[in-house]
Amino acid sequence: MHSNEIWRRLLDGNRRWVEDRSTAAVDRGAARRAATTDSQNPYALVLGCSDSRVPAEILFDQGIGDLFVVRTAGHVLDSATLGSVEYGVEVLGVSLIVVLGHEGCGAVQAATCVVDDAQVPPGHIRDVAERIAHHVLLARQAGATTADEIGRHHSLVTVDLLRQRSALIGDALRRGSVEAVAARYSLATGAVTEVGQPALAA
Numbered sequence: 001m002h003s004n005e006i007w008r009r010l011l012d013g014n015r016r017w018v019e020d021r022s023t024a025a026v027d028r029g030a031a032r033r034a035a036t037t038d039s040q041n042p043y044a045l046v047l048g049c050s051d052s053r054v055p056a057e058i059l060f061d062q063g064i065g066d067l068f069v070v071r072t073a074g075h076v077l078d079s080a081t082l083g084s085v086e087y088g089v090e091v092l093g094v095s096l097i098v099v100l101g102h103e104g105c106g107a108v109q110a111a112t113c114v115v116d117d118a119q120v121p122p123g124h125i126r127d128v129a130e131r132i133a134h135h136v137l138l139a140r141q142a143g144a145t146t147a148d149e150i151g152r153h154h155s156l157v158t159v160d161l162l163r164q165r166s167a168l169i170g171d172a173l174r175r176g177s178v179e180a181v182a183a184r185y186s187l188a189t190g191a192v193t194e195v196g197q198p199a200l201a202a
């Protein structure tokens with residue numbers, strides 16, 4: 001399936017979710033479980049935030065085996081996250097990567113506090129915040145002022161990072177075997193909207 005078609009399919013599912021007429025329950029039942037026991041063939045990869053309010057399969061109204069989902073707080077990238085995305089691209093052959101940020105992201109907020117107030121969170125939460133803090137600075141340099149603008153910029157930069165940090169993903173994007181899009185989820189409405197232009201292969 002072409003990536004544009006997949007993106008349309010996900011947005012159609014999201015519209016059902018927004019309108020409270022989700023239909024994927026049938027695709028999460030015993031029949032689908034049986035059909036996917038021995039193998040998986042997801043058509044899209046969602047790199048999203050761990051936030052309990054942003055569950056990819058539910059908000060895109062998809063079933064078991066449809067999405068390969070990688071979630072970290074603030075959808076930050078480290079080597080394990082990159083490896084997971086590479087697995088989805090190289091081994092599972094997904095055609096679309098969706099980097100999904102959201103309104104009211106605590107990780108982005110924590111990163112902004114690091115930048116503005118030198119407030120460093122404890123433990124490894126610090127690592128999450130510091131990985132985003134650099135993007136907060138980039139967003140400000142690009143003219144972002146609100147938390148929403150900073151969050152959108154963070155998702156766009158994350159798409160670029162996938163390309164830069166992973167030769168494997170970068171090559172797949174250049175070949176056009178996969179495409180990547182940054183998107184944003186509204187906690188209030190449930191709607192997913194695209195951020196900027198899709199990061200298509202150059």
Ligand SMILES: [Zn+2]
Binds near residue numbers: 049051074075104
């Ligand atoms: Zn978040």
